[in-house]
Amino acid sequence: MFIEVLEILFLFLTAVMVAYLVRHYIFTLAVLKNSQKKKANPSFESTIYKPTVSVLIPARNEERVIGRLLQRMTELAYPKDRLQVIVIDDASRDETGKIAEQYSKAYNYIKVIHRSEREGGRGKASALNAGLRYADGEVVLCFDADYYPQRDIVEKLVKEFADPKVGAVQGRVVVLNEPQNLVTRLVSLERIGGYRVDQEARDKLNLITQFGGTVGGFRRQLLEKLGGWDGQMLAEDTDLTFRVYLAGYKVKYVLDAECYEEAVDSWRAYWKQRYRWAKGHMQCAFKYSLKLLKSDKLTFAQKIDGILLLNVYFMPIIVLVSWIVGIPLFVLKFSQWLSPFWAAMLISMYSVVGNFAPFYEVSVGTYLDGRTHAQWLIPLLVFAFLYNIPICTKAFLDLLFSKLTGKVGNHWEKTTHSGNGNSYIIKLLNH
Numbered sequence: 001m002f003i004e005v006l007e008i009l010f011l012f013l014t015a016v017m018v019a020y021l022v023r024h025y026i027f028t029l030a031v032l033k034n035s036q037k038k039k040a041n042p043s044f045e046s047t048i049y050k051p052t053v054s055v056l057i058p059a060r061n062e063e064r065v066i067g068r069l070l071q072r073m074t075e076l077a078y079p080k081d082r083l084q085v086i087v088i089d090d091a092s093r094d095e096t097g098k099i100a101e102q103y104s105k106a107y108n109y110i111k112v113i114h115r116s117e118r119e120g121g122r123g124k125a126s127a128l129n130a131g132l133r134y135a136d137g138e139v140v141l142c143f144d145a146d147y148y149p150q151r152d153i154v155e156k157l158v159k160e161f162a163d164p165k166v167g168a169v170q171g172r173v174v175v176l177n178e179p180q181n182l183v184t185r186l187v188s189l190e191r192i193g194g195y196r197v198d199q200e201a202r203d204k205l206n207l208i209t210q211f212g213g214t215v216g217g218f219r220r221q222l223l224e225k226l227g228g229w230d231g232q233m234l235a236e237d238t239d240l241t242f243r244v245y246l247a248g249y250k251v252k253y254v255l256d257a258e259c260y261e262e263a264v265d266s267w268r269a270y271w272k273q274r275y276r277w278a279k280g281h282m283q284c285a286f287k288y289s290l291k292l293l294k295s296d297k298l299t300f301a302q303k304i305d306g307i308l309l310l311n312v313y314f315m316p317i318i319v320l321v322s323w324i325v326g327i328p329l330f331v332l333k334f335s336q337w338l339s340p341f342w343a344a345m346l347i348s349m350y351s352v353v354g355n356f357a358p359f360y361e362v363s364v365g366t367y368l369d370g371r372t373h374a375q376w377l378i379p380l381l382v383f384a385f386l387y388n389i390p391i392c393t394k395a396f397l398d399l400l401f402s403k404l405t406g407k408v409g410n411h412w413e414k415t416t417h418s419g420n421g422n423s424y425i426i427k428l429l430n431h
Helices: 002-034 066-075 096-106 124-132 153-162 182-204 220-225 236-246 267-294 300-310 312-331 336-351 359-368 372-405 420-428
Strands: 053-059 083-090 110-115 139-142 166-175 216-219 250-261
Touching: 002 182, 002 300, 002 312, 002 359, 053 066, 053 124, 053 153, 066 083, 066 096, 066 110, 083 096, 083 124, 096 110, 110 124, 124 220, 124 236, 139 153, 139 220, 153 166, 153 216, 153 250, 166 182, 166 236, 182 250, 182 267, 182 359, 182 372, 216 220, 236 250, 236 267, 236 300, 267 300, 267 312, 267 372, 300 312, 312 372, 359 372
Parallel strands: 053 083, 053 139, 083 110, 166 250
Antiparallel strands: 139 216, 166 216
């Protein structure tokens, strides 16, 4: 009886991994097929749509990077009389507020909000909500303090709102400090898989395109109707993604709207960032899985994709459990009919490396980007995936403990930015 139970569990786990494997194949093929077509949206490409825009920049102790982003804000091609930039100095203890004030005094479209120690430091969602109260643009865009956008990124993003069905937009994130070390190179590969293939495929297949928390934005009226950002969610971006879709709107992905980020550059920083992402994603999975299935505003395909997206951070845990279950089945005698599923599991485990960076998606992404020199690092993503097993396991156990005890325990651990990306800015000056 014990063996039979293990076999059923093993079969279920393998089926889940194969589902993600098939998903990655579909996404990869969809992007390859679309790469031969014109990427611009023909319906709205030529539309002259210049809404008023408010840009929110949450910043807590970001003195090393806030200056370069604000300088870039002054260089944006978008009409300044239709642009509002709001910096939320979230109780910073360094020179962040002072640097922001210097730009505010020099440019009348830049505004700085200073939050005290009493009201600040509660996380990105809280800071963004504070800035939203001062936003008067028809469209609200968000940029993290360590990002460096293209000069014409606002035009590329807001043009999609000419479509009344679009409630939010998302641009492409590209790693700025990729050459720094092995960690930044692997993060860059993950970003290529996630944004060059994963997001693009979802958009073209009319699935659940994800708002990534930065390099994107919303219709202000919709954002206010939804109640802004949820401060109780560690993945406030994923939370808003599903609220947008459940409200009957969609998130539009804009591949050519590129913005450059300063990626985490150590395994310790990687752990902190991915732990927050994993726990936040799992929160959203518990919150929205049932609502997603019951919704009458989503197609069947969107519901399936949404469930897979919500539960993607459980994948490392599923792989771990499959190992635990598989070992006794391998040592003990198991049914011969199970043999094909062993092969399927091994193929799936080989393919699903990283959270948003499966092997095939990264390979195709680097190919489409002309980044063939980076492909030799792809096999090393398996180490990042193995590292995500304890990260996601701890996130799940902590979330489970908080639910059982009733303690929230959602401390926001912000990513520290060293400013190392500054040395790579010069390479982007022509963008």
